[in-house]
Amino acid sequence: MSGKLMKLTIHVWRQANKGAEGAMKSYVVENVSEHMSFLEMMDTLNEQIQAKGEEPVAFDHDCREGICGMCSMVINGIPHGGHRGVTTCQLHMRHFKDGDEIYVEPWRAQAFPVLRDLVVDRSAFDRIIAKGGYVSVNTGGAPDANALPIPKKEADLAMDAAQCIGCGACVAACKNASAMLFVAAKASHLGHLPQGQPEQLDRVKNMAMQMDAEGFGNCSNLSQCEAVCPKEIPVRVIAEFNRDLIKAQFKG
Amino acid sequence: MAEALELKRESTGDTLIGSLMKFATSSVGSKVVMALTGLGLWLFVIAHLxxxxxxxxxxxxxxHYxxxxxxxPPLLWGVRIALILGFPIHILAAINTSMRNRAARPVAYAFEPRTEATAASKSMILTGLLVLAYFAFHLAHFTWHITGPQPTTLLPNGSYDAYSMLVMGFQQPIISLTYIVAQVLLAAHLSHGIYSLFQHLGLWGAKWTPFLKNASLAxxxxxxxxxxxxxxAVMLGFIKP
Structure with a gap:
């Protein structure tokens, strides 16, 4: 890789396993190209750590093209590093300069226990989805896609929310570690479509119940989630979720 | 759908009141309770002003007022009872949510996050508690007449001279200053609270919400x-004894 080469100091959370005590540890990483992604910088760091015979830093990653939601690093206090609409894998090192000190931490939430270093267990999200983030499909022939008219405006609102990749940055950014943006996005995505409407009130009730059971915090309307969301999901979905949940108390 | 049916009232056997009570202690529900009581307290503040x-x-x-x-008495005690109920419920909901919030992030970040969120929105508990402390002092002075300067003579018609009490109180700089500081804290609390309560009640609108954000500040x-x-006005002499 060509381009400017940088030398950086990385302060990273090291934790051997779920039960172990963790701590921040500092490393110097050399030969970081400005064209690298943040994850490639972490790969470079790991190569240099391994060359010294140490354990590399464990972190989640998969598609590296911003669509899978696996990468999950809080970079200098901001999930995914603070560039609008960008996941950690799409964050480029050109945003940093030679000699920078960078703090890299895992998502911090009671509901997201650290498994190792920067890897957290996000299965709490899966359990919330299992409670209502789906539509029940009865057997029979698949209906013709165009047979069900959906207004463009509603389809757009549903698509805004459907972009959620479930990375959990909203939880990591929230001062209360609240999962409201995630949960509400899933409910909004289905609630704006005719296929999701019959079950909407049960859906919000059950998802909210599971969200509480997992130990996420409350929404304080600071919109920190919206600011870091790599898919730029608006806090509108939270208001919709609140409204549906209030309605569900009387109709459910 | 076995799981989803579990919360339906016909399957849990809860009454409407019972299920609403459960909701009121949940994370979203306690915020709804806080929003409703906050709305009531806000309306009281306007009427009081x-x-x-x-x-x-x-x-x-x-x-005369x-x-x-x-x-x-029906109006006076109606409002008083609403306050006697509304204040503790607002505070209990705040305690409930902040305890849950604290438990939700047991390990803090090593790097203090930079955020665009306003200081007012991040210190609702603090401004709320300070306003509450001031409220006790305010009642002691203006309602219970146990602190602050009080007029010694009654009005000719035998009523309490509330106007003189107000002027005598605010002629003391320390009382005026405390009052003004408490108002600034209340303003900070409301500047986030008004926007927030509409969000908790699900009253969102594409044009309305951005307007509301500015309106709650104003x-x-x-x-x-x-x-x-x-x-x-008392200290500058526009309101005379």
Whole structure:
């Protein structure tokens, strides 16, 4: 890789396993190209750590093209590093300069226990989805896609929310570690479509119940989630979720 | 759908009241409770301000307003009971949510996150507690008459001279200053609270919400300025004894 080469100091959370005590540890990483992604910088760091015979830093990653939601690093206090609409894998090192000190931490939430270093267990999200983030499909022939008219405006609102990749940055950014943006996005995505409407009130009730059971915090309307969301999901979905949940108390 | 049916009232056997009570202690529900009580307290603040501003119309009007209020026990006690219930419920909901919030992030970040969120929105508990502390002092002075300077003589018609008490109180800089500081704290609380309560009640609109964000700032600090105008007017001599 060509381009400017940088030398950086990385302060990273090291934790051997779920039960172990963790701590921040500092490393110097050399030969970081400005064209690298943040994850490639972490790969470079790991190569240099391994060359010294140490354990590399464990972190989640998969598609590296911003669509899978696996990468999950809080970079200098901001999930995914603070560039609008960008996941950690799409964050480029050109945003940093030679000699920078960078703090890299895992998502911090009671509901997201650290498994190792920067890897957290996000299965709490899966359990919330299992409670209502789906539509029940009865057997029979698949209906013709165009047979069900959906207004463009509603389809757009549903698509805004459907972009959620479930990375959990909203939880990591929230001062209360609240999962409201995630949960509400899933409910909004289905609630704006005719296929999701019959079950909407049960859906919000059950998802909210599971969200509480997992130990996420409350929404304080600071919109920190919206600011870091790599898919730029608006806090509108939270208001919709609140409204549906209030309605569900009387109709459910 | 076995799981989803579990919360339906017909399957849990809960009454409507029972299920609403459960909701009121849940994370979203306690915020709804906080929003509703907050809305009530906000409306009280507006009505209270409207009454206070009669001080600008002079001693007679203000005392007439004070007497009319005292002479209308259903209204007076209706509001008092609403406050006696509304305040603790608002605070209990706040305690419930902040305890849950604290438990939700047991390990703090090593790097203090930079955020665009306003200081007011991040210190709702603090401003709320300080306003509450001031509220106790305020009641002791203006309602219970146990602190602050109090007029020694009654009005010719035998009523309490509320106007003189107000002027005598605000002529003392320390009382005026405390009052104004409390109003600024209340304004900070309202500047986030008003926007927030509509969000918790699900009242979102593409045009309405951005307007509301600015409006809650304007309303919060506008109310503060209107309240603070009274002690300032007393100290500057516009409201005379």
């Amino acid at each position: 409207a009454g206070n501003l009669t001080a600008f119309a002079g001693k007679e009007t203000f005392n 004070a007497e009319a209020l005292k002479g209308n 309303i919060g600090y506008g109310l503060c300025a209107a309240f603070a105008s009274i002690p300032l």
